[in-house]
Amino acid sequence: MGWKLTYAHDRLGKPVSGRLADLIAAIESGCEARICIDYAQDGPPIYRDLTALWIKEGQVYAQSPPVVSCCFENVYVGGDTATVGPDYEGTGLRFLDNPYYYFEIVSTRGDVDKSRWGIADHKLRRRNQGKFAMRWFTRE
16 A cells, blocks of 8 residues: 655644544544655755654654765765766765764654764764744654
8 A cells, every 4th residue: 555645844843635533533643744844045955754652742753764964066065075976976975984874853833953974983963843834744
C-alpha cells in the first residue's frame, strides 16, 4: 500500500490540508509516518521517514533517522566545501568533503530542530532551529 497525505500545515503550524486528529489517529493505530519538509529558500523539499513519534498536548513530534551531510551547491553555506570532479553534474547532489551526521526533530507546529555531529570527531558542528511547512504522510 502506498503513502497517503494525511495532514499538511504551513510554516507556522496552521492547517493547510487534512486534519491533525486524523494524523494522530493513524499514528496511534500503528501506521508508519513520513514527512516532506519545505525548506523554502534554504533548499529543495526533502522527504524523510520517521522513526520515533510522540504525541503531546494535541501535537505530533517526530525524529527522523540520521543521514550523512550532502548538498546541491559547489560551496556549502555551512562552511564546508563540496568539491567534486569537473565531469560531475554541476547542480547534482553530492556529499560534503568533511561529512557529518545530520539529525532532525520536527513537529506539527512547524518547528524543526537540526543537529550536526562530525563523523570523524563525534563533535557537535552546528545546531539550529526553524519553522517550515510540512506534509505528513501515513501508510498502514
